[in-house]
Structure formats: structure tokens, C-alpha cells
Amino acid sequence: MSDRTDCLFCRIASGEIPADRVAEGERWLAFHDVSPQAPVHVLVIPKAHIESVADLDGESMAVAGELLIAAAEVARSLGVSEDGYRLVTNRGTRAGQSVFHLHIHLLAGRDMAWPPG
Ligand code: AMP
16 A cells, blocks of 8 residues: 555555654544644544645545545644634645645644735
């Protein structure tokens, strides 16, 4: 599943590289971002390698839905659901993607600006 030896998040998903794990399912993993941009900053990733949201297709449709549901569940479990949170996924370097394995940022615990920078 998480078979890309050159991919940081595949290596985290396989357990080869440690992460501060929050929750996981059969096909997804949630862990704290190493460089948090808000009091709560969790990343939700598919365990299988998918480069970005642009690479989702009919085959990965189910896991894409699971990622969103997982993010909402993690937000509830961390007690930030009522207060509000933001989900972000960056696609491509211009949007700020730095790790080329699909991930959803769950950000909460502070006021969020709009539009995003
Ligand atoms: P993006 O820039 O949207 O690709 O997001 C990548 C995120 O991964 C950034 O917020 C980084 O802080 C985070 N990150 C990078 N390396 C690690 C790591 N080893 N453990 C947890 N988060 C990481």
C-alpha cells in the first residue's frame, strides 16, 4: 500500500518514519503536522500513494470520501468541531504543496482569514 520509498508520507503511513498519530482507519491515517500553523493542525492522508487531489479517480473515490469523513471525526474527537475548523488540500507548488502525497490539512483553534494567502 504505502510502497514509495522516496515518499515521506508513504514512509510515515508504513510506520518506517514516526509521526504523532491521532487516529487511523484501514485506508487512512491522521497525524499532527510537525510545523503546526494553528493550535490544532492535523494531516489526514490515504495510506496508498496518491500524489494530489488531481490524481483521484473512480478507483480512489471511496478513499477520498473516507478522508473527509475522517477529518470531520478527528475534529470532533479533538473537540474543535463546534468551534469550527478549516480543511485545506494544496495541489501543486504554486498552491504551496510541498509533500507530493495527498493530504488534507485540518486547522483549528484560532480565527481563520479569508481569502487565504
Ligand atoms: P503541503 O505544503 O500542503 O504539501 O503540506 C505538507 C505538510 O507536511 C506541511 O504542513 C509540513 O509541515 C508537514 N510535514 C512535513 N514533514 C512532516 C513530518 N515528518 N511529520 C508531520 N508533518 C510533516
